[in-house]
Amino acid sequence: MAARRQIRLGLSMRYLGYHAAAWRHPLADPGAASNYRHFLYIAQAAEAAKFDMVFLADGIGIRTKDEPPGALCRSHQTAELEPLTLLSALAPMTSRIGLVSTASTTYNEPFHIARKWASLDHISGGRAGWNIVTSWSQAEAWNFNRDEHLDYETRYDRAAEFVEVVKGLWDSWEADAMLHDKESGLFFNPDRLHVLNHKGTHFKVRGPLSVKRTPQGRPILVQAGASEQGLEIAARSAEVVYSASHDVDSARDYYQNLKSRLAKHGRDWDHMKIMPGITLFIGRTEAEAREKYDLLNALVAPEIGLSYLYGQLGDLRGHDLDGPVPDPPGGPVKSIAKNLLALARKDNLTIRQLYTTIAAGFGGRILVGTPEQIVDDMEAWVEAGAADGFNICPPVLPLGLDEFVELVMPELRRRGMFRTEYEGATLRENLGVPMPPNRHTTARGA
Amino acid sequence: MAARRQIRLGLSMRYLGYHAAAWRHPLADPGAASNYRHFLYIAQAAEAAKFDMVFLADGIGIRTKDEPPGALCRSHQTAELEPLTLLSALAPMTSRIGLVSTASTTYNEPFHIARKWASLDHISGGRAGWNIVTSWSQAEAWNFNRDEHLDYETRYDRAAEFVEVVKGLWDSWEADAMLHDKESGLFFNPDRLHVLNHKGTHFKVRGPLSVKRTPQGRPILVQAGASEQGLEIAARSAEVVYSASHDVDSARDYYQNLKSRLAKHGRDWDHMKIMPGITLFIGRTEAEAREKYDLLNALVAPEIGLSYLYGQLGDLRGHDLDGPVPDPPGGPVKSIAKNLLALARKDNLTIRQLYTTIAAGFGGRILVGTPEQIVDDMEAWVEAGAADGFNICPPVLPLGLDEFVELVMPELRRRGMFRTEYEGATLRENLGVPMPPNRHTTARGA
Known part of the structure; x- marks a missing residue:
């Protein structure tokens, strides 16, 4: 089996699934998006199936407008749990699966994000990931002291600087900084703790971070941008990219465009995993899937x-x-x-x-078919150089996950396209992307 | 046994304990403050002993200065886990103990705090608490785009408004807002969701919150302010107060002063629990304690x-x-x-x-003695009208907790001063402070 055909799989688990009517499905528990046990079931089931990661998209506020009137009160995309608290609460109840969520660079501060994700990486034993986004909706601006959301340029300029500050804070402590020498009384080696002293356009952040270097060196960085500035942030830093292509040709263009930017940042083609999102309706027959x-x-x-x-x-x-x-x-x-x-x-x-x-899929790509048809499609995308894996966004949860595991996973494995056991202990090891060196350790030539 | 003598107990568990040399104790694991399992042991042991809550103090940055040189690298109060991620990760591994931490009103946004603590309250089944503080240190200012920390007046003015915004967001959804009516397609009752539309001096926050009403109505609010503005925030909103008195006379003055302010906010004398902090060195004999x-x-x-x-x-x-x-x-x-x-x-x-x-106790009150002496002291404070309970800040963790449970708890229980079983399922029920009404439900006369 060719290694290149081994795909990565993420599971998006926001709300009750990606279908607008998910909560009305006869088998759905309508209140589940506010219920920790719902997500616990999903994360543990996804881990049992060896998914690389679970993912929570996010918005900081209720984006749905009541236009036309009566739309909002019919939407399940209104009440939920906050992603960071939820992922932290899933960490001790899982052991191998990656825990990834979105956090906005527009209405957060880099110190908080660096600290919270570093802490999640420690608590989970190296399974944290951060999806870097900018906030574009009016509804979010209104929750954060603004009348209008920031313009595109400012948002992305801030995002790019934000990411560099966070990466800098994550390098505050070198891996061997802790001495813990009870005899001498030295808790750490002061030569291995570094003050960032960032002074930029959008941020002044001195540091150092109050969390020591994490099991993954730093959490996995995820991006989903399709714009020029988004692509550049991804090319510089992202190890996972959620793309949103609806057809294989545009997916291949996106993939080739983005990966060809890696070399100029000294990065390897294979050290970024591009995973288009997909909402699947799976049936043993085409007719059942359509039903x-x-x-x-x-x-x-x-x-x-x-x-x-x-x-x-x-x-x-x-x-x-x-x-x-x-x-x-x-x-x-x-x-x-x-x-x-x-x-x-x-x-x-x-x-x-x-x-x-x-x-049917929150605007994303939809596929209706049998396991064979679905895996044919996935294989074609991988063979075409359009995907390294897929971000599965089930229409209804946990139903759509259970169906994927029962029907699609066996077909993926029959073709040698997906693991039967985790390769490593951390998300980074399972994704196959290397630990980034600490800049200060590199500078010392160590 | 008189109900008034029943005390509340919190356990402060930041770093490796409150003693500056905690990490050098022969029985201490120096790296434990970055280790989830350390806190898991503590939280579970504190729950087995029926503590009301565990508490994490916080600062957003390393406050310790390297003055004189060589101080910082000898301090264990430098690297830690972030409190919110840590408490969330403790939630599914405990079932009755309260989970409380500090978050600053100076370098946070109300929407984030309201959302994250509401989520923690859901995940923990009603056990979340937020300790409201302002940030006064230069080290923190430098991590959040400022050269100087905010002046006292601005900080407290912002804090007071911050708390009101958070409380307003927590009232976004009335308790009966969710309909989940698959037949009609109504997910919630739009008359029961409320837009805050806050426009104040420091914040503009529209809302509504994207988290439904929580098991406790809202998380428990904690305050520790001793200044005039701090006392007023506490009198208006706090259900638990951590005080820092070093002697019973000043503790009684503080207690009486603060509680006498409750009536003008329409609050009951007993619906605020004042819990002075104390670091204990416990021995079977005085000599052993002193050793x-x-x-x-x-x-x-x-x-x-x-x-x-x-x-x-x-x-x-x-x-x-x-x-x-x-x-x-x-x-x-x-x-x-x-x-x-x-x-x-x-x-x-x-x-x-x-x-x-x-x-020896991070500047807090210290008591060195036998269990009888310690409980005599506690009882005297309660009898004097100076305390409703205590916030135990062990010098070394988990050692100091284990000693407290083994030596002091039996004496407290012998005197009928502490529970042998939790009274309720939520922190609010165990503390004995009532669920606050939702303002909109009250306005409807429901």
């Missing part, structure tokens, strides 16, 4: 469905949901509105069909 | 000891440590320096003896 897909889609309240189109195409409440998608008055303005309309026109979609393509 | 005290004190490196005097009395490295405490050149300026000198003069203390009084 599962249709069952959930029938549960999407029109208010929720129309809320996905509201920002781009306006209030469509007066229209026949099973009729054609009307042009917005004055024509589509934003490119995302043009793309939506093009999608509708191409396949002659009704309003309901259009919003279903978004509602 | 334990002396053993640790002999391990205090002079550099560490002198660092406690440096800020007030200057660099005393040239002086005989076993000679008298010299007047600082030009005389003592700050009141804290005058108090230190007065303490030294009163008992004719040497330099070494003076710094030992600080080093």
Whole structure:
């Protein structure tokens, strides 16, 4: 079996799953997104199946708008647990699986993020990961003393500096800093503790960090940016990238573009793992898969469905949901509105069909099929140089995870595409990305 | 047994204990403050003994200065785990004990604090507590984009507003907000979700919080302020107060002063628990207790000891440590320096003896004696109206906790002063402080 065909797998577990109607599924517990035991089951099941990591996306506030009215109170994407507290609480109840979540560089301070993720890395024995994002929504700005979110340039400029400060803080203590010499009374070697003294455009952070060097050297860095600045942050620092391509050609372009940037930062092609997101509807037959897909889609309240189109195409409440998608008055303005309309026109979609393509997987890529079809697709993406693995975003949790483990995992393993046992103890070891050297240790030539 | 004599007990577990030389104790594991398993042992042992809560004090950075040189690298109060991640990781491994930590109102945002503590309250099943502090140290300011820490007035003004915003966010969701009605498609009742829309001097926070109402209504609020503004924040909101009195008279004055402020906020005298901190050296005989005290004190490196005097009395490295405490050149300026000198003069203390009084309990109250003497002292404080319980700050952990449980607990229970079983499931129930009503539920007259 060729090593290059071994894929990495992450499991996204936010809310009750990625389908807008997940909570209405007959087998779903609607309150589970606020229930620790729900996530405990998922993390332990994902670990038993040898997933590389579980992942919690995040937003700092309720992003869903009540447009059209009645959408918000029908959405399960409203109440949840906070990701860092949740991952920490999962750490002692798991032993091998990576624990990754998003934290915004826009409304956080680097010292807090460096400290909390370093602490999670210690508590979990080297399984922490941080997904670096910027916050773009008005709803989040309003929770953090602002009337408007920051403009794109400022946000990404701040993010790039933020990441460098955090990496600097993580190098505060060299690996051999601790002496713990009861006899001499020296707790640590002062030559091995370093003050960062960062003074930049957005931050002044002296350091040092009050957490010693972590089991992974530093937590795994994750990025999902598709913009130029996002790609550069990823190329410089990210070890995992969640991409959002809907087809293999654009996925390959993205993959090749991003990986070709690694060399100029002195990084290896293989030391970044690109993992497109995917929402799977799995059946033993195509018909069964389609039935599962249709069952959930029938549960999407029109208010929720129309809320996905509201920002781009306006209030469509007066229209026949099973009729054609009307042009917005004055024509589509934003490119995302043009793309939506093009999608509708191409396949002659009704309003309901259009919003279903978004509602079924929170806007991400959807695949409906048998295990063989799904693994064929995954294999084709890997062979095409479009993916190193996949970030599985089940429509309903834990149901979609259980189905993946029962139906898809055996097929992946039959083809030699996925591990049967963890290779290492840390997330870094399992991903196969090397421990970064401490800059000060390197500078000493040690 | 009179209910009023039943005391509350907290266990402070920061670093390796409160003694400056804790890590050099023959039975101490010097690296334990960075080791989750150390805290797991402590939390589980404290729960087995029915402590009300474990507590983590906090500072956002390494506060210890290297003055005189050589002090910092001898201090164990340098590397640690971050409190929120640590408490979350302890939540699923315990079931009844309260989980309380400090978070600064100076270098945090209310939305983050409200969200993380609400999440911890859900994960722990109603056992979270937040100790509200302001940050006063230069070392912390330097980690958060500032050259100087905020002045006292601004800090406390910000703190008071911060607490009100957090309480407002915690009332976002009424207790009966969730409908989870799969049939109708209503996830929650929109009349039961409330937008805070706070616009104040320091913060603009719209809300609502993305975490539903917590098992305790809201986490337990803790305060430790002794200043006028601190007392007012406590009187308005705190359910637990950590006080720092060194003698029963000042403790009683503090207690009576603070509790007499409750009525004007419509609060009950008994719904605030005042718990002075205390570091205990416990022996089966007085001589044994004194031996334990002396053993640790002999391990205090002079550099560490002198660092406690440096800020007030200057660099005393040239002086005989076993000679008298010299007047600082030009005389003592700050009141804290005058108090230190007065303490030294009163008992004719040497330099070494003076710094030992600080080093032995991180500046807090120290008691050296037999279980009977210690419980006599506790009982006297409770009878005097100076305490509702105590925050135990062992000199070395877990040793000092094990000794407390083995030697002091039986004496407390013999006198009917401490529980043998938890009264309730939540920290609030065990403390005996009522669930606060949701302001919106009250406004509806429900």
